[in-house]
Structure formats: structure tokens, C-alpha cells
Amino acid sequence: MTRPASAQMYDPRYPVCMHVYGTLIGERMDCIFTSFNQCQASATGIPATCLFNPYYAGRSLPPRRFAR
Template sequence: MRLLGALLLALGVLWMTRPASAQMYDPRYPVCMHVYGELVGERMDCIFTSLDQCQAGAVGLPATCLVNPYYAPRSARPYRPER
């Protein structure tokens, strides 16, 4: 009986805890989609190159498109120091 109680307690604790989720803004893409809601979960998808592309992907979802505050555009040519 004690084992059953401990097992039920452990299962209850596991069921109540949610996995930790870190918000990640991918600096390679200028636009992010913030998806929210109980059914789809909350997440930040930074995989879009334009707001139009993001809005097309957000159709039918509880989501908002926004500019990535951590976007770091790549330069056209790599920097090479002079000799």
C-alpha cells in the first residue's frame, strides 16, 4: 500500500510539472512568430525571412508575427584583415 501511494505521488508530481522552455530568438532570421494557446503550446519560432512569409504561416493559428530584436544580418563578404 505504501508503494502504491508513493507511486501515485510521484506520478502526480510528474503530471503537474511542465518542462522548462527557454525562449530562443534565432539571430539568423529577421522575423519571429509568437505562437500561444493551451492547445498548441507557447513558443517562439524565428524561422521567417519576411513578415508576409510569417503571416502566411500564422493563418489559422493563435499567433503574432514580430521583428526579431536579436537579428544579426551577415555581411556580404567575410572580413579579412590587411597584411
């Protein structure tokens, strides 16, 4: 019997994701990192790769005001 697949989510609030792979700890995408170095430190010793989040929305900038 097969189970329905669950969709991987890229959280647009974080610029860096860690792709964890392997049968022992499960395959998943963790988009919870604010820097590439933070992700690499968390990935040490496990089968994982850090990548930039293609869906990162970035910070919204306030509207510019022009001097009169």
C-alpha cells in the same frame, strides 16, 4: 509536480519570428522566417503574432576597399 522551464530561443539568422500561443498547440517562439509576409501567411488560422526578431544579426558586409 512541476517541470523545469525551457528557454525560448531567438535564432539570430532570421529577421522575423512568430509567437504562437494557446494551450492547444503550445506556446513557442518560431524564428524561422525571412519576411514579415511569409510569417503572416504561416500564422493564418492559428493563434499567433508575427514580430521582428530583436536579436537578428543581419548579414555581415564584406570589408570596404578604398581606391588608391
